Amino acid sequence: MADASYHLRRRSAALPRGWxxxxxxxxxxxxxRALSAASGGGGGGARKLPPKSPSVxxxxxSPSSKLAGLIDPRRILSPGRVSPIDPDGxxxxxxxxTLEEDAPPREQAxxxxxxxxxxxxxxxxxxxxxxxxxxxxxxxxxxxxxSTVLCQxxxxxxxxxxxxxxxxxxxxxxxxxxxxxxxxxxxxVELMFEPDPMRWFVRAGVSRAIGVLEISSSIMFDRGIKSCxxxxxxxxxxxxxxEKLKNLVARCTFDEAVSKDVLARLQxxxxxxxxxxxxxxxxxxxxxxxxxxxxxxxxxxxxxLNKSSxxxxxxxxxxxxxxYQICCCCLNxxxxxxxxxxxxxxxxxxxxxxxxxxxxxxxxxxxxxWLFDILVNNDMAEEFVELWAKxxxxxxxxxxxxxxxxxxxxxxxxxxxxxxxxGKVQCPSxxxxxxxxxxxxxxxxxxxxxxxxxxxxxMRMLEENLGQALLTLPLxxxxxxxxxxxxxxxxRGTECPNLSRAFQVWWRRSFVRSSVESRR
Numbered sequence: 001m002a003d004a005s006y007h008l009r010r011r012s013a014a015l016p017r018g019w020x021x022x023x024x025x026x027x028x029x030x031x032x033r034a035l036s037a038a039s040g041g042g043g044g045g046a047r048k049l050p051p052k053s054p055s056v057x058x059x060x061x062s063p064s065s066k067l068a069g070l071i072d073p074r075r076i077l078s079p080g081r082v083s084p085i086d087p088d089g090x091x092x093x094x095x096x097x098t099l100e101e102d103a104p105p106r107e108q109a110x111x112x113x114x115x116x117x118x119x120x121x122x123x124x125x126x127x128x129x130x131x132x133x134x135x136x137x138x139x140x141x142x143x144x145x146x147s148t149v150l151c152q153x154x155x156x157x158x159x160x161x162x163x164x165x166x167x168x169x170x171x172x173x174x175x176x177x178x179x180x181x182x183x184x185x186x187x188x189v190e191l192m193f194e195p196d197p198m199r200w201f202v203r204a205g206v207s208r209a210i211g212v213l214e215i216s217s218s219i220m221f222d223r224g225i226k227s228c229x230x231x232x233x234x235x236x237x238x239x240x241x242x243e244k245l246k247n248l249v250a251r252c253t254f255d256e257a258v259s260k261d262v263l264a265r266l267q268x269x270x271x272x273x274x275x276x277x278x279x280x281x282x283x284x285x286x287x288x289x290x291x292x293x294x295x296x297x298x299x300x301x302x303x304x305l306n307k308s309s310x311x312x313x314x315x316x317x318x319x320x321x322x323x324y325q326i327c328c329c330c331l332n333x334x335x336x337x338x339x340x341x342x343x344x345x346x347x348x349x350x351x352x353x354x355x356x357x358x359x360x361x362x363x364x365x366x367x368x369x370w371l372f373d374i375l376v377n378n379d380m381a382e383e384f385v386e387l388w389a390k391x392x393x394x395x396x397x398x399x400x401x402x403x404x405x406x407x408x409x410x411x412x413x414x415x416x417x418x419x420x421x422x423g424k425v426q427c428p429s430x431x432x433x434x435x436x437x438x439x440x441x442x443x444x445x446x447x448x449x450x451x452x453x454x455x456x457x458x459m460r461m462l463e464e465n466l467g468q469a470l471l472t473l474p475l476x477x478x479x480x481x482x483x484x485x486x487x488x489x490x491x492r493g494t495e496c497p498n499l500s501r502a503f504q505v506w507w508r509r510s511f512v513r514s515s516v517e518s519r520r
Contacts, residue, residue, distance in 0.1 A: 421465025467502025
């Protein structure tokens with residue numbers, strides 16, 4: 001009780017206080033403590049309480065403090081005047097009440113019906129106005145307030161407040177019906193009497209602060225709007241709070257001078273093109289020299305560009321021409337690496353020279369495979385197949401380059417063949433023929449290296465879809481390519497892809513079906 005009294009005295013120094021109902025346990029009052037001491041000194045015997053007078057009016061129906069000596073002492077909570085419950089049966093709540101949740105538990109008296117208690121007002125401070133809030137859900141709250149503070153804080157209440165009551169009349173009253181959020185409205189009114197709003201916001205959090213901001217805007221509580229915006233701008237938001245704040249900003253108008261910092265976090269000041277920014281991200285990834293960081297950034301960009309991602313609702317953030325410019329840059333670097341390898345010559349190449357070359361070639365092939373996946377996922381990969389089919393310089397240098405890194409070229413071909421075999425990319429017949437004409441033989445040569453250094457490549461999927469893609473060619477071209485595969489497979493075995501199933505399909509289509517049709 002001493003802590004609570006100290007708290008009330010400290011708050012009353014700044015602003016006047018209201019009164020509220022107490023629904024908690026019964027604290028020790030001076031009379032109760034005296035009674036307990038008397039009963040405890042009687043050798044353990046229980047002292048009977050004096051009977052109540054039947055002629056005395058109910059404690060709850062009378063505001064008079066003179067009845068305190070005529071009622072059960074256990075029901076007297078503290079010195080002061082007893083105020084009645086509001087006539088409409090709603091509990092009265094005031095801003096000045098503070099719930100000490102962290103205080104040590106006190107000794108509880110026997111359970112009694114709740115009573116309304118108001119501390120004695122300091123001289124010159126009056127709670128002369130009742131504010132009744134009724135929510136749409138049926139909940140209602142009554143607050144007794146100082147009309148001067150209320151009207152000075154809010155232009156809405158200044159216009160709503162009735163004229164001052166004469167002495168002896170009932171206190172003035174304002175009723176607000178149809179409140180959407182009664183709790184937020186009550187907290188907004190309490191904020192008018194709060195000497196340090198920021199401390200209240202720190203305890204309340206962003207979500208409640210947004211609710212108070214909305215009410216402050218509707219009742220023209222300028223100081224509350226400024227305090228809310230200052231707090232909201234200075235703390236992080238989660239996605240739910242950000243959406244809630246965006247909806248509020250769209251519905252309400254705030255002074256630009258106090259809201260500009262919050263709006264700067266919600267709305268980009270300079271409208272940069274998403275296409276340009278996407279290209280910058282992809283260029284940063286392809287230019288990265290750290291393998292681990294490059295893979296991490298690739299995963300990040302894939303998540304942003306994925307069609308099922310919450311961040312990507314359409315293809316407006318992807319520029320096809322810019323993506324193919326990056327592809328051409330990577331291909332040109334790949335060509336330069338192979339030319340450098342042939343210029344130096346393997347006879348003069350040491351292990352120290354060979355290792356950087358492997359890393360550089362591997363980096364560019366990884367970039368090209370990643371770009372190809374982005375193009376396939378966004379239905380833009382047809383031009384990449386054409387670009388890869390026409391790499392005559394790389395096809396020629398493949399047979400002369402070291403097998404230690406030339407197989408990286410076949411890794412790109414493998415992804416292209418898989419996409420064709422699955423039907424994810426549709427290309428004209430002559431383009432598919434050109435692709436197989438240039439890259440089918442290198443695939444047969446590098447298949448063993450791909451098996452040993454798969455780097456996540458599914459070899460069974462490659463064999464199946466390589467055969468399926470081959471079956472999309474004209475039968476005459478299929479025969480030539482299957483003959484080449486058959487000779488390679490007969491001599492190299494598992495070092496060559498197993499296209500037996502596709503070979504059987506081609507055989508049946510070419511000979512069995514044609515012989516049956518000729519007999520007809």
